[in-house]
Every structure is written in C-alpha cells, then in structure tokens.
Amino acid sequence: MKGLVKGLGVTLKALGTKKVTHKYPDVPINMPDRFRGIQHVREDKCIVCFQCQRICPTECINLTGKPNPDPEKKGKVLATFDINFEICILCDLCTEVCPTEAIVMTRNFELAAYSRDELLKDLQWLGDNNENVRQESSNFGAPRGGGKAE
Amino acid sequence: MDPAKLMEQPITWSSAGVYTLMAIGLLLVVIVFVTYAIYFERKVIGWMQFRKGPNRTGPLGLLQTVADVAKLLLKEDTIPAKADRGLFIMAPVLAFVPSFTVLAVIPYTQNLPFADLNVGFLYYVALSGVTTIAIIIGAWSSNNKLALLGGMRSAAQMISYEVPLVISVVGTVMMAGSLNLRDIVEAQAGYFWNWNFLPQIVGFAVFIVAAISELNRTPFDLPEAESELVSGYHVEYSGFRFAFFMLAEYVYVWAIASLTTLLFLGGWHPPFPQLSFIPGIVWFLLKFAFVVFCLFWIRATFPRMRVDQLMGMAWKVLLPLSILNIFITAVLIELGIGG
Amino acid sequence: MIRTEELLLNVGPQHPSTHGVFRLIVKLDGEIITEVQPVIGYLHRGTEKLAESLNYTQIIPYTDRMDYVSAMTNNYVFVHAVETLMQIEVPERAEFLRLIVMELQRIASHLVWWGTYLLDIGALSPFLFAFSDRERILELFNELCGARLTYNYMRVGGVKWDAPEGWIDKVKRFVKDMRLRLDEYHNLVTGNEIFISRVKGIGQYDAETAIQYGLSGANLRCTGVKWDLRKDEPYSLYSRFEFDVVTGQNGDCYDRYLCRVGEIEQSLRILEQALEQFPESGPTMGKVPRVIRPPAGEVYVRIESPRGEIGCHLVSKGKAEPFRVKFRRPSFVNLQILPKLLVGQNISDLVAILGGVDIVLGEVDC
Numbered sequence: 022m023k024g025l026v027k028g029l030g031v032t033l034k035a036l037g038t039k040k041v042t043h044k045y046p047d048v049p050i051n052m053p054d055r056f057r058g059i060q061h062v063r064e065d066k067c068i069v070c071f072q073c074q075r076i077c078p079t080e081c082i083n084l085t086g087k088p089n090p091d092p093e094k095k096g097k098v099l100a101t102f103d104i105n106f107e108i109c110i111l112c113d114l115c116t117e118v119c120p121t122e123a124i125v126m127t128r129n130f131e132l133a134a135y136s137r138d139e140l141l142k143d144l145q146w147l148g149d150n151n152e153n154v155r156q157e158s159s160n161f162g163a164p165r166g167g168g169k170a171e
Numbered sequence: 172m173d174p175a176k177l178m179e180q181p182i183t184w185s186s187a188g189v190y191t192l193m194a195i196g197l198l199l200v201v202i203v204f205v206t207y208a209i210y211f212e213r214k215v216i217g218w219m220q221f222r223k224g225p226n227r228t229g230p231l232g233l234l235q236t237v238a239d240v241a242k243l244l245l246k247e248d249t250i251p252a253k254a255d256r257g258l259f260i261m262a263p264v265l266a267f268v269p270s271f272t273v274l275a276v277i278p279y280t281q282n283l284p285f286a287d288l289n290v291g292f293l294y295y296v297a298l299s300g301v302t303t304i305a306i307i308i309g310a311w312s313s314n315n316k317l318a319l320l321g322g323m324r325s326a327a328q329m330i331s332y333e334v335p336l337v338i339s340v341v342g343t344v345m346m347a348g349s350l351n352l353r354d355i356v357e358a359q360a361g362y363f364w365n366w367n368f369l370p371q372i373v374g375f376a377v378f379i380v381a382a383i384s385e386l387n388r389t390p391f392d393l394p395e396a397e398s399e400l401v402s403g404y405h406v407e408y409s410g411f412r413f414a415f416f417m418l419a420e421y422v423y424v425w426a427i428a429s430l431t432t433l434l435f436l437g438g439w440h441p442p443f444p445q446l447s448f449i450p451g452i453v454w455f456l457l458k459f460a461f462v463v464f465c466l467f468w469i470r471a472t473f474p475r476m477r478v479d480q481l482m483g484m485a486w487k488v489l490l491p492l493s494i495l496n497i498f499i500t501a502v503l504i505e506l507g508i509g510g
Numbered sequence: 511m512i513r514t515e516e517l518l519l520n521v522g523p524q525h526p527s528t529h530g531v532f533r534l535i536v537k538l539d540g541e542i543i544t545e546v547q548p549v550i551g552y553l554h555r556g557t558e559k560l561a562e563s564l565n566y567t568q569i570i571p572y573t574d575r576m577d578y579v580s581a582m583t584n585n586y587v588f589v590h591a592v593e594t595l596m597q598i599e600v601p602e603r604a605e606f607l608r609l610i611v612m613e614l615q616r617i618a619s620h621l622v623w624w625g626t627y628l629l630d631i632g633a634l635s636p637f638l639f640a641f642s643d644r645e646r647i648l649e650l651f652n653e654l655c656g657a658r659l660t661y662n663y664m665r666v667g668g669v670k671w672d673a674p675e676g677w678i679d680k681v682k683r684f685v686k687d688m689r690l691r692l693d694e695y696h697n698l699v700t701g702n703e704i705f706i707s708r709v710k711g712i713g714q715y716d717a718e719t720a721i722q723y724g725l726s727g728a729n730l731r732c733t734g735v736k737w738d739l740r741k742d743e744p745y746s747l748y749s750r751f752e753f754d755v756v757t758g759q760n761g762d763c764y765d766r767y768l769c770r771v772g773e774i775e776q777s778l779r780i781l782e783q784a785l786e787q788f789p790e791s792g793p794t795m796g797k798v799p800r801v802i803r804p805p806a807g808e809v810y811v812r813i814e815s816p817r818g819e820i821g822c823h824l825v826s827k828g829k830a831e832p833f834r835v836k837f838r839r840p841s842f843v844n845l846q847i848l849p850k851l852l853v854g855q856n857i858s859d860l861v862a863i864l865g866g867v868d869i870v871l872g873e874v875d876c
Contacts, residue, residue: 024701025473031698032219032472032635041642042222055656055671078568112571112662117670126656220638316517389632390704472698474705475632477858 052128054156057111059129061154062102062147066123069097073115073124081105082115102144106132116159128153197274197285205421206236212467219471246410254407255312262309263408263415269301270422277429278353280439280451291352292344295430296337299385302419303329306394306404309416313407322404324478325394329385331482335489336381339374342500343367343434356438366437373496375435377489382427384481386420388466390473391481428462436462516544521860523552529626530871534848534864538857546852548845553875561835566592566666566802569835574660576837577873580619582611583815585664587837590745591811591822592666595804602747603792604668609746610681610784611654611663613777617688618647619816620774627767627865628699631708636699643691646684653677667798678788685781692775700771709763713851713863716761723847726840727818728773729867732758732765739814746813751783763866770868773816803830817841817868839876841869 043050052058069086082104086097115124127150134140142150180186210225210233217224225232250259276291278284288294303326310322344350346367347358359366368375384391394403405416432438436458439451476484521534531552537545557576561569573588574581586608593600600608625640648658655663655671663670699705717733730737738755740748756772758765806828812821818840825834844867851863 022703024703024706027697028472028699028702029468031694032468035219035221035635035639036215038221040218040221040223041645053653053656053674055654055674056652057656076568078564078571110571110660111657112660113656114567114571114662216634220635221642222638317519389634392632471635473633474628474702474708476704477708477856479856479858480707 052130052153054128056126056128056130056155057113058127058153059106059111059132059142059150060104060115060147061125061127061150062099062144063123063125064099064102064144064148066121067099067102068121068123069099070120072118072120076114076118077109078112078114079108079110081107081109099144102147104142104147106140106142107137113159116155122158125159126155127151128155193285198271201271201274201422201425204425205418206240207233208421208424208463209236209239211463212470215464215467216471219468240414243410243414248410248412251314251407254314258308258312259407260412262305262312263412263419265305265308266302267415267419267422269298269305270419270426273298273426274422276352277426277433278356278438279429279455281353281357283452284353287351287353290350292340292350292355292430292434295426296333299423299426300330300333302423303333309408310404313404315407318404318406321394321406325387325404328387328391328393328478328481328485331485332381332384332391332489335377335485335493336385338490338493339377339381339496340434341493342371342374342496345497345500345504346370352433356433356440359437360440361444363437363442366435366440368435371435371496371500373492373499377493377496378431378435381485381489382431383466383469384485386423386427386466389470390476392475393478393481424463424466428459428466431462432458519857529865529869530874532869532871532874534860536852536857536860541857543852543855543857543860546849548848550842550845550871550874553871555875557876558835558837561832563831565830566804566832569832570664571660571662573837574662575872576839576876577815577817577820577841577870578659579622579870580615580816581659581661582608582615582663583813583820585661586612586746587811587813587815587820587822588824588835589664589666590813591809591824592802592804594811595807595809595824595826596666596802598667598796598798600668600796601793603672603789604794604796605747606784606788607669607673607794608664609748610781610788611651611661612746613781613784614647614650614681616777616816617774618644620770620777621647623770623816623868624695627868628705630861630865631705633699633705636695639691639695639698643688646687650677650680650684653680665795665798666802668793668795670794672794678785681781682785685778685785688774688778692771692778695771700768706764709767709862709866711760712763712855712859713866714760714762715847715851719847719850720761723850724843725818725847726843727814727816727868728766728769729818729844729847731756732769733761734759739812739819743812745811747784748780750787751780753780763862766866766868801830803828812838815840817870817873818844837876839873841871841873842876845869845874 069084071084074080074082074084082102084102085100087100089096089098111126113126116122116126129150129152132140213235214224214232225235228234228238250256273295275286276288276294278287306322306329307326310318310326313319313322343355347355349355355367387394395405405413408416432455437454438458439455441447441449441451441454517538519536519538521536523531523533525532533549533552535547535549536543555575557572560572564572570585570588573584576584592598621640621644625637625644628636651661652658653674654677655661715733717730717735720730720733720735726737734757736755736757739745740753741755753776756769756776758769804824804826806826808823808825810821810823812819814820819838820840821838823834823836823838824832827833848864848867852860855863
C-alpha cells in the first residue's frame with residue numbers, strides 16, 4: 022500500500038511543476054552553434070580538391086570543376102555542386118576535411134519536401150542557404166586529409 | 172414546478188412534457204460531460220507528465236474531442252466478412268443503452284430526482300450487468316480468436332467485480348435502512364464525519380477498487396490494453412461503433428462517480444451545516460469532480476495488473492472483506508452504535 | 511478428454527512492445543506458451559559488409575546507427591579497436607571526454623529502457639518522466655557535438671570537438687538534478703506493489719544458464735555473477751574511479767530492473783568523480799597519421815555498453831580500409847535465451863520478459 026501512495030504523491034507533485042514542452046513550430050528552436058544542419062557552400066572559396074566527395078561515407082556529394090574563367094588566376098572553380106539529401110546523413114565529415122572551409126554546416130534542419138526531386142540541392146540553393154551558419158571551425162583536431170587510398 | 176412534487180400527482184400531458192424535457196436536458200448534459208471528461212482526462216494526465224495536453228484544436232484545445240468524434244464518424248464502416256452481422260451491429264447498441272438508462276435513478280439534490288425508485292441501487296446493479304452481455308456478444312460476433320479471448324477475459328473481470336461492488340454497498344444500505352438513494356443520502360446529513368466513507372471505510376475501499384475495475388480503467392484495463400498481446404473485444408470495431416463502446420464507458424464513469432458521491436461522500440450535503448447557504452447541487456458537483464479527478468490520477472500513476480492477479484484479488488481479497496464488512500456493520504447496529 | 515487446439519500467434523514485426531521490428535512466432539496452448547521462435551533480420555542494413563569498402567573515419571558514422579540508443583559506446587568500441595591495433599596513445603583530456611560522454615550515454619540508454627519497460631507494463635507516466643530527463647542529456651550532447659542521436663564524435667586518436675565554454679558546469683548541474691529525480695523514480699515505481707507483483711519471480715534463470723548462453727550486462731549480473739568489464743578488464747580511465755558493480759540475487763525481471771536502476775546511480779558516481787578530476791586543458795587529438803592505415807593484423811576489443819558486452823573484431827591487411835569488421839553485439843546474444851525463458855510462461859508475461867532483456871533491434875540486426 023505504501024508504494025502505491027508514494028507513487029500517487031509523485032504524480033500529484035508533477036501536476037504543479039513547470040511544463041517542459043516547446044511550442045514548436047510557433048516558437049522556433051534555437052540549436053547550439055555546433056549543430057549539424059544543412060550545408061552551405063561558398064563558391065568563391067572552393068578550390069575543387071574533391072576531398073569532400075571522397076570522404077563522404079554515403080557518396081552523396083557530386084561536384085565538377087572548370088578552369089578558372091579569369092585567365093590570370095590558376096586553378097579551378099566550381100561548375101556544379103550537388104548534394105543528394107535523400108542519402109546525406111549530416112555527419113559533418115565533409116566540413117571536417119575542407120581545407121578552405123568552403124562547405125560549412127548551418128543550423129537549419131527543416132528540409133521536408135513533397136517530392137523526392139526537390140531533395141537534390143544544387144550549388145545555387147546551397148549558396149543561398151546562408152542563414153545561421155556555424156561560427157566555430159569544424160577542423161578542430163580532426164585528422165587532415167584522410168581520403169581514400171587510391 | 173417542483174419535480175419531486177410533480178411525481179406525486181397523477182400524470183397529465185403537461186407533466187409528461189416536463190419529464191421529457193428534463194430527460195432530454197439530462198442526456199444533453201451527460202453528452203457534454205463525456206466530451207469534456209475525455210478532454211480533461213488528457214489534460215490532467217498531461218499535466219502530471221510535464222506536458223500540456225491538447226491545446227491546438229480550438230482555443231485551449233477545447234474542440235479536440237469534437238474533432239476526434241468527427242473523425243470517427245467519417246471512417247469507413249467495416250464489418251468482417253464472416254462475422255455475424257446482426258449481433259455485430261447490435262453489440263455496441265446493447266452496450267451503451269443500459270449506461271443511459273441507469274442515469275434515471277440518480278438524484279442530484281433533494282428536489283431533483285428523476286425516478287425516485289425505492290429500489291434505486293438494485294436497479295443500477297441489474298442494468299449494468301447487461302453491458303457485460305453486450306461485450307460477450309461483441310467479442311463472439313467479431314469472428315476473431317483474439318477478440319473472443321479478450322472478450323471472455325473482460326466479461327470474467329466485470330462479473331467477478333460486480334459481486335464485491337454490490338456487497339460493499341450493503342453496509343450503507345443497512346445504516347440508512349432503505350435502498351432508495353435519496354434516503355441513503357439523507358442518513359448522511361450533518362458534519363462530514365457522518366458521511367459514509369468514515370464509518371464504512373472498509374466498504375468504501377472495496378467499492379472504489381471494484382468500481383475502477385467495472386469501468387475497465389487502469390490498473391484494471393486489461394480489456395483495453397493495446398500493448399498487451401490480446402487486443403480486446405473491440406478490435407474489429409472501428410468508426411462510430413467503436414465510439415459507442417467508448418461512450419458507454421464514459422457514461423458509466425458519470426454513473427459510478429455519482430454513486431460514489433451519493434453512497435459514501437454525503438451527496439449534496441455540505442461538510443459543515445453552517446455552509447448550507449451554498450446550494451446542494453454545487454456540493455454534489457464538487458464531490459463528483461473530485462471523484463473523477465481521482466480516477467484520472469490513478470490512471471496516470473499505476474501500471475496494469477495481470478489477469479490472473481486481478482481475478483485472484485476479486486475473489487480472495489475483496490469478497491471476504493466486503494462480507495466481513497456486512498457482519499461488523501450488523502453487529503454494531505445491533506449493539507446500538509451507529510445507524 | 512477435451513481436445514484443445516494449439517494456437518499460432520504472431521507477435522508481428524509491428525507491435526508496440528517489441529522495441530523495434532522484431533517478430534516472435536508463438537505457439538500457445540490456452541494461455542501457456544509452448545514454443546517460441548524469434549525471427550530477426552527486418553532491420554539488417556549490411557554495416558559490416560559496407561565497412562569493407564570504407565576507410566576508418568568513414569565507418570564511424572555507421573557505427574552510430576547500430577545501437578542507436580547508445581551510440582557513444584559503439585563509436586568507442588570501434589575507435590578503441592583501431593587504436594589498439596595501431597598502438598596510438600590518446601591524450602588524457604580526450605580520454606576524460608570520452609568517459610564522460612559514455613557514462614552520460616549509459617544513463618540516457620537506461621532511462622529509455624526504464625520508460626519503455628514501464629509503458630509496456632501499463633504505467634503511462636514514467637515514460638514521460640524518463641524522456642524529459644533524457645532530453646537534458648541530449649541537449650548536452652547537442653552542444654558538444656552537434657547531434658542528438660548519431661554523434662560521430664570519436665575519432666581514431668581522440669575526439670572531434672573539445673568541450674565548449676560552460677559545458678562541464680552544465681553536466682555537473684545535471685548530475686545533481688538527476689540524483690533527486692532518481693529518488694522520485696524510486697518513489698513512483700520501485701516500491702509500487704502492482705509493479706512488483708508483475709515482475710517478481712518472472713523470467714527467472716540461474717547463473718549457470720546465463721553463462722552458458724553468453725549473456726552479459728544486467729542480464730548476467732542479475733543472477734549474482736559479479737562481472738563488469740569496466741572493473742574486470744578496465745579500458746579507458748575506469749581504473750581511476752571508484753564505483754560498485756550492482757548485482758541481483760534471483761535472476762528474475764525485478765532483479766534486472768534493480769540492476770539497471772542501480773547502474774544509473776553508479777554512473778552518476780563515476781561522473782561526479784570524473785568531472786572533479788577533469789584536466790584544465792590539453793589536446794583532444796593524439797599523434798595520428800594523415801591516412802589511417804593500421805599494420806596488418808587482427809584485434810578483438812570489448813567494452814561494457816548499457817546492454818552488455820559489445821566487442822569489435824578488426825582484421826586489417828595494411829590498407830586504408832579494413833579487411834573485415836565484425837561486431838559482437840550484446841542484444842543479438844542476449845536474445846538467444848528468449849525461447850528457453852518463455853516456454854511454460856503465461857502469455858501476459860511475454861511482454862514483461864521481453865522488455866526485461868533490453869534489446870535494440872538496430873543492434874540485433876546490425
């Protein structure tokens with residue numbers, strides 16, 4: 022009997038406590054800075070080294086480069102950059118290996134769409150997704166490089 | 172027009188009209204109660220679990236039950252292919268009609284009885300047994316082995332707990348000297364220690380446990396348990412037929428809560444006679460609301476009992492206790508103490 | 511003589527109480543179970559085969575998803591295997607961070623078990639109490655590594671992120687609050703007579719049977735065998751901290767319950783000591799080559815995850831991808847006692863026994 026009464030006391034006390042629910046989506050959620058949300062790509066910083074494509078565990082990044090249109094600068098610039106969000110697991114390895122921090126995570130996570138085609142995001146969309154960008158650098162202590170052997 | 176006095180005169184068209192209007196009024200009040208009892212159950216259980224209950228449909232979520240009932244109405248009416256059609260259709264109706272008919276004998280104040288039967292309590296007990304038959308009919312006509320198993324279990328549970336339920340009330344009947352519910356309440360007039368829950372404390376405890384089991388609520392809600400294997404007697408019912416079973420359950424909540432208030436908590440009497448300027452109906456409603464809150468509170472706290480432990484408790488604990496209660500009450504009445 | 515039929519019941523892959531997509535084919539004689547056949551494989555995703563074509567850092571996100579309720583310990587077992595093979599030394603601050611997150615993860619995992627076990631038995635409230643506490647742990651992890659369930663936090667040689675400003679104080683505050691909440695949990699459930707009558711004496715087995723079936727974790731300790739890998743084969747920094755190994759006596763569901771709730775308390779003890787001794791500063795990553803290429807060889811390491819003993823067998827041929835990775839998952843092994851335990855029991859006890867074994871299907875199917 023005593024156990025039952027003690028249990029009743031616990032629920033009665035809980036009746037008066039502050040509720041822990043969050044009024045999402047009326048009140049937006051503020052994720053911490055390190056939150057791994059949807060990526061943001063800065064076209065001008067990318068040197069087309071293909072490290073992100075190599076490290077991605079699910080092979081969801083596809084990018085192509087083209088020679089720099091400016092005849093005086095060397096190197097390549099981005100032609101296309103696609104991330105397939107059907108298989109991206111937001112693991113953050115791509116931002117970890119990027120030497121110029123061209124690809125970074127943001128704190129956005131709302132990606133729901135009505136059709137699968139909308140989940141293939143291109144360079145334009147990823148460049149426009151520039152709100153809530155992560156401030157802290159993701160290369161903290163991670164091993165540099167680490168791409169596939171061949 | 173005092174309904175109590177009206178009943179003592181021969182019946183005329185106008186008094187029959189008054190009765191019909193009062194009956195319809197009561198049924199409307201009961202339906203509003205069912206709607207908001209479901210809402211408040213979800214709210215109160217939510218508050219006890221660090222969350223708010225429904226709060227999006229309508230202001231403060233008040234239209235949640237309306238939305239749920241609308242959903243149930245719009246569902247497809249499926250009847251299993253090999254089921255017994257007549258019985259399948261009849262079972263929900265048979266379950267909820269007795270729940271409305273027992274409301275006739277419940278008085279709310281001295282001057283607001285509906286049917287002032289001299290065998291009021293016996294009428295309640297007799298009719299609530301019909302719901303048990305309806306459950307068996309529903310389980311059988313579903314043509315589903317698991318539904319049958321669940322229906323048998325719940326029928327066994329309801330029959331076993333009716334026996335202690337009735338016997339525990341016999342003590343109060345003996346103290347009041349009549350089965351008429353108004354007389355039983357009158358016998359509890361005075362201060363709150365006159366109310367039957369203190370002199371008849373064993374009977375009160377047995378009644379509460381048996382009542383929760385009759386209502387199929389946690390901790391005795393095995394028939395409705397979804398996380399157990401056997402899904403229960405209403406597994407094949409969907410849409411509005413299912414709503415009938417739920418409606419019957421919540422109307423029984425009203426009936427049992429009213430009975431508890433009348434038989435053990437002093438009905439419409441205030442705890443101190445000095446407070447009798449507050450009308451009796453207010454006291455009735457306060458006590459009724461408290462009993463309903465306790466039912467929700469118990470549901471939020473306790474786990475479920477296993478079916479064999481349930482049956483063991485009914486026959487080995489509650490029945491001997493209630494019979495003991497009768498003997499002790501009889502002895503004490505004979506000796507002139509109480510009653 | 512009444513001729514009774516045997517009923518074949520399918521506790522299907524979709525069921526509120528099977529904790530994932532798990533199927534039990536049960537033969538019933540009236541109310542008594544006569545035979546049980548578990549069917550698994552509904553969540554098989556081929557992690558071990560995929561690992562043969564990925565390099566070591568890329569495998570770490572996949573390990574998160576095996577036992578998704580306690581992802582940190584999965585991360586650790588894999589990373590520890592690679593470090594043992596390559597003989598890399600992990601700096602002290604990184605090791606402390608790993609230990610703190612693993613113990614927090616243990617508490618979170620046991621809270622999930624507690625809430626869902628009681629939900630199966632019929633109590634509605636403990637589930638929400640447990641999840642509101644677990645939410646605080648997940649918020650801590652969110653601040654630390656950016657995700658709430660699949661952390662991808664540990665790397666070969668250390669951890670990815672250092673603790674942000676004020677994180678250690680938040681953990682200290684959480685530990686204090688959790689102790690008070692644990693008392694409330696005991697008040698709500700542990701003494702509850704209805705709960706005790708549902709789980710005492712159910713699903714009983716002795717130490718001999720447990721050892722023969724290879725059970726581990728709380729399933730083994732409830733029979734009285736005092737075996738905890740954190741004490742008997744210490745890994746990480748566990749040898750520095752004082753804590754007890756909680757054992758039961760009878761080997762029934764109630765003892766498993768008490769063992770797990772006791773383990774939450776012991777984890778809080780370890781956390782208090784670890785937070786006290788947390789080094790002020792230090793590197794979070796050891797000396798690791800650019801490309802992780804362990805020497806040819808094999809290694810088997812095992813650690814104590816909340817479900818039991820999780821092991822990782824790593825075979826390397828000197829390349830940047832492993833030749834073979836095999837995980838010894840505790841839920842997979844613990845499941846094997848189910849057919850023996852359930853025969854002869856009442857069908858209403860099936861849910862209580864299944865819940866007491868604490869399986870996560872992501873781990874069973876890998």
